Amino acid sequence: MGLPVAIPNLETSRLILRPFELSDAADVQRLAGDYAIAEMTAHIPHPYPEGAAAEWISTHRKDFDTCSGVALAITLKETGELLGAIGLMDIQKEHQAEVGYWIGKPFCGNGYCTEAARAVIDFAFTTLGLIRVHAHHMSKNPASGRVLLKAGMMHEGSRRKHMFRWGKLEDIEMYGILKTEFLSV
Ligand SMILES: CC(C)(COP(=O)(O)OP(=O)(O)OC[C@H]1O[C@@H](n2cnc3c(N)ncnc32)[C@H](O)[C@@H]1OP(=O)(O)O)[C@@H](O)C(=O)NCCC(=O)NCCS
Numbered sequence: 001m002g003l004p005v006a007i008p009n010l011e012t013s014r015l016i017l018r019p020f021e022l023s024d025a026a027d028v029q030r031l032a033g034d035y036a037i038a039e040m041t042a043h044i045p046h047p048y049p050e051g052a053a054a055e056w057i058s059t060h061r062k063d064f065d066t067c068s069g070v071a072l073a074i075t076l077k078e079t080g081e082l083l084g085a086i087g088l089m090d091i092q093k094e095h096q097a098e099v100g101y102w103i104g105k106p107f108c109g110n111g112y113c114t115e116a117a118r119a120v121i122d123f124a125f126t127t128l129g130l131i132r133v134h135a136h137h138m139s140k141n142p143a144s145g146r147v148l149l150k151a152g153m154m155h156e157g158s159r160r161k162h163m164f165r166w167g168k169l170e171d172i173e174m175y176g177i178l179k180t181e182f183l184s185v
Contacts (some may be wrong), residue, residue: 002048002139003062003064003067003070003091003128004127006019006090007019007060007061007064007070007071007072008070008072008123008127010119010123011119012077012105012115012116012119012122013115014076014112014115014165015074015075015076015077015078015083015112015115015116015119016075016076016080017072017073017074017075017086017119017120017164018072018115018176019060019071019072019073020057020060020071020072020073020075020085021057021073022057022058024045024053024057024073025054025057026053027051027081027082028053028056028061028082028085029048029050029052029053030085030104031082031102031104031105032039032044032053032104033046033047033048034103034104035103037102037104037105038156039166040102040138040140040141040144041100041102042163042165044073044099044102047084054105062126062156067091067093067112068089068090068091069087069088069089069090069091070085070087070088070091070115070123071085071087072085072086072087072116072120073085073100074086074103074112074113074116082104083103083104083107083112083137084101084102084103084104084107084112084113084116085100085101085102086099086101086116086117086120086125087098087099087100087111087120088123088128088133089122091119091128091130094130094157095130095131095132096130096131096132096133096134097124097128097130097133097134098133098134098135098136099117099120099121099124099133099134099135100135101117101147103114104107104185108143111150113147114146114147114150114151117147117148117151118151118152121152121153121177121182125179125182125183130179131178131179131180132175132176132177132178132179133153133176134156134174134176135153135174135176135177135178136159136172136173136174136176137150137173137175137177138163138165138170138171138172138173139158139170139171139172139173140171141172145173145175148175151177151185152177152181152182153175153176153177154175154176154177154181155173155174155175156174156175156176157173157174158171158173158174159171159172159174
């Protein structure tokens with residue numbers, strides 16, 4: 001199994017995960033431009049440069065076509081509102097990928113990220129045929145750890161001073177789930 005021909009739409013009880021469109025750029029700019037989001041991620045810049053959202057969205061098709069990643073907009077089924085982003089990165093065929101995400105501050109604490117993470121993990125195993133999905137977060141970001149545990153992942157360990165971000169070395173926590181574990185619950 002490999003990537004499907006088009007970036008998928010995934011549906012959960014409250015959400016639609018769909019490909020980003022250039023028309024999402026202003027919402028991405030506004031939500032990802034919040035320091036609280038950028039602070040805990042590995043790559044989102046702050047201040048978020050004008051035009052960076054459109055530039056980021058325009059990379060998605062190529063990443064998908066080259067099988068290196070899938071990025072999906074997390075949207076509310078009822079209203080279509082953009083809540084955040086989730087994706088699989090560093091996809092290694094028939095093996096593994098890393099999941100990463102953010103949820104806009106006004107929408108945090110509603111279980112949306114957990115719901116989206118479960119759908120993306122399911123997609124990784126049942127559509128892409130991967131056997132492992134992994135993730136990591138900075139140790140100072142326990143909310144992300146809760147998301148990963150609630151999505152069924154196991155805490156696999158820590159790495160001290162592993163990530164250089166905002167001029168500082170950060171400890172990280174690593175998580176993973178195997179296809180056999182996911183399908184057995
Ligand atoms: C982490 C993040 C994705 C969570 O999104 P969300 O939609 O609020 O997540 P959920 O509602 O599904 O779950 C959040 C959980 O974290 C818990 N939580 C929130 N703040 C917490 C804190 N300071 N300490 C411990 N747990 C916390 C919530 O209580 C909830 O757990 P519960 O259901 O057991 O009560 C969101 O806050 C975010 O985008 N943060 C910035 C970017 C980021 O951290 N990305 C991940 C980088 S690895």
